[in-house]
Amino acid sequence: MDEFSVVLRARKFVREAGPVKIPPSIESYVHHIGGILRHEKDLPDDEPGYSFENNGKHFVCVNKKDSEKRRRFTACHEIAHIVLGLPSEHSSIPSWSYVKRPKNEILCDVFAAELLLPKQLFEPMVQEEQIGFPAIDELGRRFLASTTATGSRYAMVMDAPCAFVLSEKGVIRYASRSKSLREAGGWIPPRIEVPPESLSAALRTSGSATGPKEVAADVWFSDWRRGGVVLEEARYLKSWDQTLTLLWFEDEEVPPLLCEGREVEDEDPFLPELDGILPWPGKRRRR
């Protein structure tokens, strides 16, 4: 099972579970699988939840001590285990950590994020506001989802080239990128150190950094052949030693490809002959 098929399964689930509102009703999701939602007060602090089946009924259990956002995510994650038929591997790592997170757990997180931030409601709202953490905060508040879950989905559905990166202990763990950035070749490899020149690295070391800050695009993107600068904004979550990074281009367009220092059109593998006529006046057209 891959991430794409999980996303499709989750979208089908949301459609079938009935009309969605903001924030989505977790009870209707649990009801849709014929399950019962239980808030357990005796679970250890580091155990967000679990699920089990009894007499053909699914019990989705969440930790009553967790925040509402956390409980909603946990419930959707447990629904994912049930719907996708993936056994849970909760004991091997702390629930919040992305280091060595088993594949099944990542897939269930992806499913959960789709349920919490349904595409048809979330995607149009993402395009409305100016890009930045304030927009992610506001969406997270309205959809009752964490900054991490919201930010990751935010970059994924954004029209403009944009990336959201999660790092833990100074190492990049996960990057979600908008379609336009993926198509432009903006690749952020996981399991490498956060670039030392970045705002995110400074924020982790010094604890204080103001953003957004302009950073050369090739500081973040590997094999980047377009030059240009990105705006970088970052958040540091001290208790988990995690850094959240948002990257985007100020004019919301990727810079043109560079070939021996000159701009070239994406479609043309070779430089066109010079004819003295500019192909497009002023700003590059949007793709």
Ligand SMILES: [Zn+2]
């Ligand atoms: Zn799980």
